[in-house]
Amino acid sequence: MDQFAVKVFVRLRPSVLDPAGEATKSASIKLGAEGIKSLRIGKMIEVKIEGNGENEVREKIDLLCDRLFANTVIEDYEYSLEKL
């Protein structure tokens, strides 16, 4: 069995308003940071997972992302995978 470290990024779809991102953008500007054009908040999920090779692990991660980690009505996801 191989072990992989996976980082999943879940983001609100561009068409979905992100009020928390807007509030953080506003605070960033108050802090004095200049030039911020857009700020949106997502989630990062770290998973360590075993499987027989990368393809099998990708299948499992795809299922997790599609059914649990992200709600694809409002969110997009992507992930990176590193063999340990």
Next chain:
Amino acid sequence: MDNFTVGVVVFPGSNCDRDVSWALEGCLDIRTKYFWHESSDLSDVDAIVLPGGFSYGDYLRCGAIARFSPLINALDEFVKSGKRVLGICNGFQILTESGFLPGALVANKNLNFICDDVELDIISSKGGWFNNVDEKQTIKLPIAHGEGRYHCDSDTLKKLVDNELIALRYKNNPNGSSFDIAGITNEKGNVLGLMPHPERACDETIGGTDGLFTLKSLILK
């Protein structure tokens, strides 16, 4: 009400289950039975309420974890059989997460947790969940949510409108919901999800009775 029994589902973090049961039993004389979320045998109830609260602490997304409970798995057959399911607030979020209703509920536009009475227009008579829609009717129900902004894509919205699945719209949209949507039904009409709390409007002493009809309609066949 004969032996008609409404199952009230209890998840870890539900907090309106007692209110729903009280409103049904105390105000409407309808028998209720609590169901722990790990139950999957729904054979002795005639309708189900998914109450408000914070199932699983709203971890990941509201309703996202509850969706995987044995009870929600069993709900599929229950809904297909035509029996009625009412999802209130967190219950509505669970119904969208589990695909019984389209769309999703996300953080309120102003980020506030809103606890208020709201005026609602009854839009559709589908399922008979609301009284007398021959004339445009407005009701007042309490809301209490931080993540009640209904969101769906334009194709889904068109489908909701064309098929008369929008049950309730806010008169003064409090949370940024698409098309002012406060509640929707499935195509068959036997599943209703709404953010307002009908169980908190069942007695004049707590501010109104506009929620009675919706709870009472659980007994419709």
